[in-house]
Amino acid sequence: MSILVLADLHEGQLAGTTAHVVAAAQAIGGDIDVLVAGEEVQAAAESAAKLDAVSKVRVADNAVYAHQLAEPMGALLVELAGDYTHVLASASTTGKNVLPRLAALKDVSQLSDVLGVESADTFLRPIYAGNAIATVKSDDALKVITIRTTGFDAVGASGSAPIEAVDTVVENTQSSFVKEELAKSDRPELGGAKVVISGGRGMGNGENFKLLDGIADKLGAAIGASRAAVDAGFVPNDMQVGQTGKIVAPDLYIAVGISGAIQHLAGMKDSKVIVAINKDDEAPIFQVADYGLVGDLFEILPELESKL
């Protein structure tokens, strides 16, 4: 078996998700190469080379791969896929954007959001917003898979794999990058944070999300939100936790003013410990919470912050 892992980048650096995808590749077994594609990505390639279990890092460093646009990335993967039995990426917005193109061009299916590996051709994946887990077997010659990173513990970073350049340059006349508005935050990334505190519609407005800041600072937590809070315009979309937002599985998840729609639970129910704070003691969130506190969040949050 030989596996190619497409590295996730975050502002030109290697994203933490990649170490989880390498762990999934390890569970499949075989040689693991990591592809780092983008513009000026040498530093990311060096980080990838340190990941345990990686045989080699392949770097496609060219302006055409800047921002990892789907068309050139798909074309690059098609060029490289011939050397591999499996191509993996995280189920990030980049992986989801690019990998189905590879699958279609190689005339194979893609398995999305895989959270467990049974064998080299049999995998577990969530369906119906995680309300059922399907075991699927692929008889395709090339397995194209996106990985739900919360399903695999990250590999360590004590390796030193060789780095080699990929000279393949593809053309792209169809799509171009215009702009990006990325949220700037000193807090940990939602996907990788050990503690997440999320607000819902019960927060009332965007201004009130500041009540979560102090607690997040004390706990080193990332701040998330329910879809209701995002749709109401309280906070931007990149904070959304749920079926169609981010999937998180921190050690501690604190849901504040979130009723607990199944679409939200789909994004956080694998957290180790869940705390719910809600004024409605019938809210469905309490059915999954390890610790529930019924009460007015505007009184509870300041008290919690002062006592932590």
Add this chain to the structure above:
Amino acid sequence: MKILVAVKRVIDYNVKIRVKADHSDVDLTNVKMAMNPFCEIAVEEAVRLKEKGVATEVVAVTVGPKTAQEQLRTALALGADRAVHIETDERAESLAVAKLLAKVVEEEQPGLVILGKQAIDTDNNQTGQMLAALTGLPQGTFASEVAVDGDKVHVTREIDGGLQTIALTLPAIVTTDLRLNEPRYAKLPDIMKAKKKPLDVKTPADYGVEVASKVSLLKVESPAERKGGVKVASVDELIDKLKNEAKVL
């Protein structure tokens, strides 16, 4: 410009699903079905582009069993002009659907194809990207804003870190995210009118596409149930439990 919009019949998003006792699949008997919510957003966007004068015709297409015509009629009631039903009782996976849609694109030559980013049953998030690859057209996935400008379309995409705007040459493929628009409800007179709008029925064989996939579903199980825990009476008790019982602080 013609817009092709793809829709899928799925379990209604409010229904709590049950796994069959023999673990062969999810039980869909006597369950309320509806148009996939992301597809509703796709239809809405296409209809709005027609209302703005950007599009001249909206064609809705689906791949699925005979009952999927209900969802095509919904699309027609919402403002699509005509519909194409590719009828199959087989479980059509993303790749087969993308191949069929590629044939429809070849036939209809739309300027824009709009699809939902994912269906809420299989949660695959693949078909639009696969269609783009098969037709050789550029893609703007997870769109929260679509602006047609001459021979290009600007698509603002919801990505992990925030928003990204890209420009695509037309024709192009767009997949919708939740915040692209808020779909309207069909009015009764429009539902009546929709019954008279043209709806072509085809089969995968008409397009020479094989629906069978090389991925087999071995079993379906319910996820490990998460048990509700305890209610605590105060912030102090909560902090105590988190420190001494759960040991996460």
